Amino acid sequence: MELKQQIRINAPRARVFAALNDPALLLQAIPGCEALTEQEPGKFEATVAAKVGPLSAKFKGHMQVEDLNPPASYTLVGEGKAGPAGHAKVRASVRLEEDGAGTLLHYEVKADVGGKLGQLGGSLIDRTAQKLAGEFFQRFEPLIALDGDAPAADTPTATAVAAATPAAKQTWGAWYFMAAVALALAAWVLLR
Amino acid sequence: MEQQLKANKQWMGARMERKEDLRLVTGQGKYLADIVLPGMLHAVFVRSEYAHAKILGIDTSAALELPGVIAVLTGEDFRTEVKSMRQPVLLPNLPAAYPEYYALAVDKVKYHGDPVAVVIARDKYTAEDAAELVMVDYEELPVILDAEAALEPGAPQVHDDQPGNEMFAMTFTGGATEEEQRANEAAVEQIFKTADVVVSNRFRVHRTGITPMEPRGVLCDWTMADGLTAWITTQRPHIDRLALIDILDIPGEKVRVIAPRDQGGGFGVKAPFFRENVVIAHAARKLGKPVRWIESRYESLMSVGQERDQVNTLDVAATKEGKLLAIRNRGVANNGTGQTGVYWGFVMPFLGQVEMPNVYTWEKGDIKLRVASTNKACLTPSRAFGHFPTRFAVERSIDMVARKVGMEPAVLRRKNMVPQLPYTTVTGEYYDSGDFLKVWDNLLTHIDLPAFRREQAALREQGRYIGIGFACGAELSGVASELLVPMENQPGYGAATVRVDPRGKVLIFGGDAPGGQGHETTVAQVVASTFGIDPKDSVVTTGDTGATPFGAGTIGARAGSYFVSAVHKACADLKEKITHVLAHDLGIRATVEEFSFINGEVIYLRDPSKKKPFREIVERIIMFPVNLPEGEVGGLEATAFFEAAKPMICFNGDFCVVEVDIKTAEFKIKRWVTSEDVGNVINQNIVDGQMHGAIVQGLSNAVYEEFIYNEQGQQLTADFENYKLATAADVPDIELSYASTPCPHTPLGTRGIGEGRPSSVPGALSNAICDALAPFGIEITELPLRPSSLWTKIKAAQG
Numbered sequence: 002m003e004l005k006q007q008i009r010i011n012a013p014r015a016r017v018f019a020a021l022n023d024p025a026l027l028l029q030a031i032p033g034c035e036a037l038t039e040q041e042p043g044k045f046e047a048t049v050a051a052k053v054g055p056l057s058a059k060f061k062g063h064m065q066v067e068d069l070n071p072p073a074s075y076t077l078v079g080e081g082k083a084g085p086a087g088h089a090k091v092r093a094s095v096r097l098e099e100d101g102a103g104t105l106l107h108y109e110v111k112a113d114v115g116g117k118l119g120q121l122g123g124s125l126i127d128r129t130a131q132k133l134a135g136e137f138f139q140r141f142e143p144l145i146a147l148d149g150d151a152p153a154a155d156t157p158t159a160t161a162v163a164a165a166t167p168a169a170k171q172t173w174g175a176w177y178f179m180a181a182v183a184l185a186l187a188a189w190v191l192l193r
Numbered sequence: 194m195e196q197q198l199k200a201n202k203q204w205m206g207a208r209m210e211r212k213e214d215l216r217l218v219t220g221q222g223k224y225l226a227d228i229v230l231p232g233m234l235h236a237v238f239v240r241s242e243y244a245h246a247k248i249l250g251i252d253t254s255a256a257l258e259l260p261g262v263i264a265v266l267t268g269e270d271f272r273t274e275v276k277s278m279r280q281p282v283l284l285p286n287l288p289a290a291y292p293e294y295y296a297l298a299v300d301k302v303k304y305h306g307d308p309v310a311v312v313i314a315r316d317k318y319t320a321e322d323a324a325e326l327v328m329v330d331y332e333e334l335p336v337i338l339d340a341e342a343a344l345e346p347g348a349p350q351v352h353d354d355q356p357g358n359e360m361f362a363m364t365f366t367g368g369a370t371e372e373e374q375r376a377n378e379a380a381v382e383q384i385f386k387t388a389d390v391v392v393s394n395r396f397r398v399h400r401t402g403i404t405p406m407e408p409r410g411v412l413c414d415w416t417m418a419d420g421l422t423a424w425i426t427t428q429r430p431h432i433d434r435l436a437l438i439d440i441l442d443i444p445g446e447k448v449r450v451i452a453p454r455d456q457g458g459g460f461g462v463k464a465p466f467f468r469e470n471v472v473i474a475h476a477a478r479k480l481g482k483p484v485r486w487i488e489s490r491y492e493s494l495m496s497v498g499q500e501r502d503q504v505n506t507l508d509v510a511a512t513k514e515g516k517l518l519a520i521r522n523r524g525v526a527n528n529g530t531g532q533t534g535v536y537w538g539f540v541m542p543f544l545g546q547v548e549m550p551n552v553y554t555w556e557k558g559d560i561k562l563r564v565a566s567t568n569k570a571c572l573t574p575s576r577a578f579g580h581f582p583t584r585f586a587v588e589r590s591i592d593m594v595a596r597k598v599g600m601e602p603a604v605l606r607r608k609n610m611v612p613q614l615p616y617t618t619v620t621g622e623y624y625d626s627g628d629f630l631k632v633w634d635n636l637l638t639h640i641d642l643p644a645f646r647r648e649q650a651a652l653r654e655q656g657r658y659i660g661i662g663f664a665c666g667a668e669l670s671g672v673a674s675e676l677l678v679p680m681e682n683q684p685g686y687g688a689a690t691v692r693v694d695p696r697g698k699v700l701i702f703g704g705d706a707p708g709g710q711g712h713e714t715t716v717a718q719v720v721a722s723t724f725g726i727d728p729k730d731s732v733v734t735t736g737d738t739g740a741t742p743f744g745a746g747t748i749g750a751r752a753g754s755y756f757v758s759a760v761h762k763a764c765a766d767l768k769e770k771i772t773h774v775l776a777h778d779l780g781i782r783a784t785v786e787e788f789s790f791i792n793g794e795v796i797y798l799r800d801p802s803k804k805k806p807f808r809e810i811v812e813r814i815i816m817f818p819v820n821l822p823e824g825e826v827g828g829l830e831a832t833a834f835f836e837a838a839k840p841m842i843c844f845n846g847d848f849c850v851v852e853v854d855i856k857t858a859e860f861k862i863k864r865w866v867t868s869e870d871v872g873n874v875i876n877q878n879i880v881d882g883q884m885h886g887a888i889v890q891g892l893s894n895a896v897y898e899e900f901i902y903n904e905q906g907q908q909l910t911a912d913f914e915n916y917k918l919a920t921a922a923d924v925p926d927i928e929l930s931y932a933s934t935p936c937p938h939t940p941l942g943t944r945g946i947g948e949g950r951p952s953s954v955p956g957a958l959s960n961a962i963c964d965a966l967a968p969f970g971i972e973i974t975e976l977p978l979r980p981s982s983l984w985t986k987i988k989a990a991q992g
Binding site for chain 1: 905908914
């Protein structure tokens with residue numbers, strides 16, 4: 002399975018890089034992640050539950066960061082076993098590029114899936130990987146924003162997702178205020 | 194005499210409905226899965242998810258804790274408690290590097306699907322849940338999947354006791370000694386150097402084979418009184434019994450193997466002796482309860498039915514007049530792990546090379562084979578056993594020669610066909626009887642070639658492309674001991690016991706185990722025509738080692754050639770006795786030829802008033818054996834064996850007409866025509882059915898089916914979503930025709946048919962496509978035949 006995409010994150014590059022290597026944040030961002038602990042710097046153990054087509058799988062595995070080059074790039078290499086459902090080996094190359102006040106995140110993921118999961122068909126695995134990646138970034142962005150300074154006001158999507166994410170922490174008050182301001186501005190623009 | 198012949202004609206050659214079909218279509222068949230024993234436990238296998246890995250440990254604790262789980266066995270149980278699978282009874286008499294292996298994987302797993310453990314539980318669902326709880330700790334090892342790469346130095350080793358991954362290698366031509374073989378090679382090379390025309394190609398055929406409707410199963414019951422009774426979906430119960438005796442070390446009088454009366458197809462897949470037989474038998478012994486395993490389709494597609502998978506580098510030399518001179522082949526077969534008994538995978542490619550020369554008169558041949566072990570499932574015998582790829586290579590090469598010399602491929606074939614039999618090919622294969630030219634000429638009456646060429650040319654002007662492709666093949670009709678003993682370490686004779694009962698019914702017992710070929714019907718027809726009774730008055734019992742004479746199994750088209758011949762012989766012996774007693778009772782001196790068995794009566798031909806109903810005379814001999822002629826004793830039961838001194842064959846020729854759409858590269862078969870020599874026919878419906886089935890299987894193999902492994906050796910085609918079979922919509926109308934020569938070596942002139950039949954299909958179809966696309970100069974040298982690959986070739990040719 003190969004996945005190559007880029008996404009823009011509304012946060013400075015250094016913050017994005019730090020967040021991507023923060024196990025506490027990753028635990029919340031990775032869909033289905035039930036446990037994620039850092040054994041040593043750059044080496045993680047994780048348990049992630051995922052559903053691929055008709056198969057539910059609970060992956061237990063380890064990952065490690067290689068070629069750490071902050072704040073520009075790193076590689077994540079991991080492998081996990083999902084019991085009777087199969088196994089997977091993943092290699093993800095991540096590259097961060099400054100884009101104004103935000104960051105352009107390029108990622109390239111290569112995975113070898115084996116066992117019953119591997120037999121579901123490449124297209125199903127690709128679609129699932131895309132879906133999971135999308136979910137990851139949907140959770141990830143607001144989490145970075147919450148961590149520290151508030152972002153710029155024109156992030157209505159971030160606002161909406163933050164409200165939905167149960168793991169979002171602190172400063173709810175600030176968020177409700179920003180949401181109210183944003184809605185008021187929008188209403189003003191539309192009704193003019 | 195005329196009356197005798199008339200009686201025979203009534204049943205021989207008839208289009209009788211099969212006796213099996215009513216029970217099969219009304220759900221009253223009795224398959225292995227229908228056999229239920231009280232207290233029966235269920236087994237589910239845990240199989241490797243890696244193509245090549247060390248087994249570091251197996252944790253069965255979670256599985257054992259599940260309520261209802263009785264036991265979990267692993268490879269260690271088999272290594273210590275039971276012998277290895279490599280026993281003499283399961284080894285061919287061929288020199289090969291047979292790897293040691295046990296019923297479950299020990300130390301290493303060698304293919305994706307290798308059985309590692311077995312869970313036995315009170316019901317199947319618990320067993321499946323428990324199988325998911327068995328934790329195997331693997332350490333992955335490098336994987337080797339390509340046969341040619343496997344034979345290279347430095348390739349990952351599949352078996353520790355098989356350095357170099359070479360399972361088997363052989364030279365099939367030139368003679369027995371290395372010196373003779375080398376001289377032959379040089380002579381062949383000389384022919385190639387000086388020939389007018391040489392075609393050389395690398396022919397690749399993918400991994401495909403057979404998917405029987407019913408997967409495998411084993412049910413074992415071990416009691417103090419009877420020892421081991423094993424029901425197995427097998428084509429060779431008598432051989433399986435010997436293997437169980439040797440591997441499990443059980444006294445022979447305590448082992449009985451029963452192949453269920455109904456099996457949903459074998460086609461070779463149920464011919465080997467499998468590890469699962471040993472696992473289930475041993476489990477039943479250990480647990481003291483019956484244990485049953487029913488293979489899932491997933492397991493089946495992972496482990497069995499994979500065959501072909503060969504590369505044949507074939508050179509053909511000819512004169513510019515189209516006379517074939519020499520054939521030179523270097524075959525490499527991908528054997529997978531080689532871990533199945535009787536065949537070890539390589540016996541199939543072995544036979545494929547033997548059959549390579551086909552029916553052409555080559556001056557010389559230089560044919561060699563290497564068989565490589567890889568991390569794929571072991572090859573299993575599949576209909577058109579070993580020569581599906583070699584037949585494809587030869588028939589494509591013939592067409593290429595024809596194109597080079599500017600001759601019609603059909604004419605070039607005829608020019609080089611063996612004109613008179615018997616004949617021995619350059620590989621030493623013996624063709625006993627038949628008339629190839631008669632069959633071929635019959636085939637050609639179904640097409641006006643010049644008219645076709647005119648139509649083809651006219652359509653090309655309109656941008657439409659049609660083509661015609663020919664192929665032919667001589668196939669084994671049963672396997673004589675002369676060939677079967679070296680090839681599979683088993684005898685080839687057919688055996689039958691015929692028992693007449695006092696009510697005039699006939700019971701026939703045979704040691705083979707059919708999987709749906711209709712033996713009950715064909716044998717009943719033979720008995721009916723011999724005794725002058727109705728086919729419904731016969732019952733055929735096969736498959737039970739406790740009740741049938743010894744037979745090597747239902748393999749290689751043995752029934753129509755060996756089994757029915759043995760039946761006929763036994764009936765003939767009984768006719769001698771019946772007529773001897775009847776003549777004595779009638780107070781006349783007469784021989785068996787002077788009697789006619791017809792319409793339920795035995796009639797003295799010189800004086801038809803002297804006769805007796807069959808039912809009465811047999812009752813008299815069995816029940817009231819007094820006043821018998823001198824030397825006769827009562828009873829009417831005979832066992833007979835039939836052997837052919839030399840192997841026998843049947844022969845077929847095919848052509849198909851195809852239209853190719855240049856834009857999409859899709860091809861449509863417009864006509865498929867066959868011409869067959871099947872010897873004398875017993876049941877025309879069954880023969881026709883064999884031909885239809887074989888051609889459809891050939892098409893499905895050539896075009897749709899493919900077992901695919903990814904680079905990590907993960908098998909990706911373990912369900913019918915991914916492993917595509919031909920459907921009814923894909924099947925053309927097949928026009929069958931016959932131009933038979935009775936076989937002079939069987940009592941009824943019958944031939945065994947149907948086994949090798951699919952092998953002409955890829956040649957005929959690809960020849961037709963290449964003929965259609967001749968303006969583009971496209972030559973097909975690879976299977977499967979897919980529009981996608983054809984499209985690429987067309988685009989490349991269009992520039």
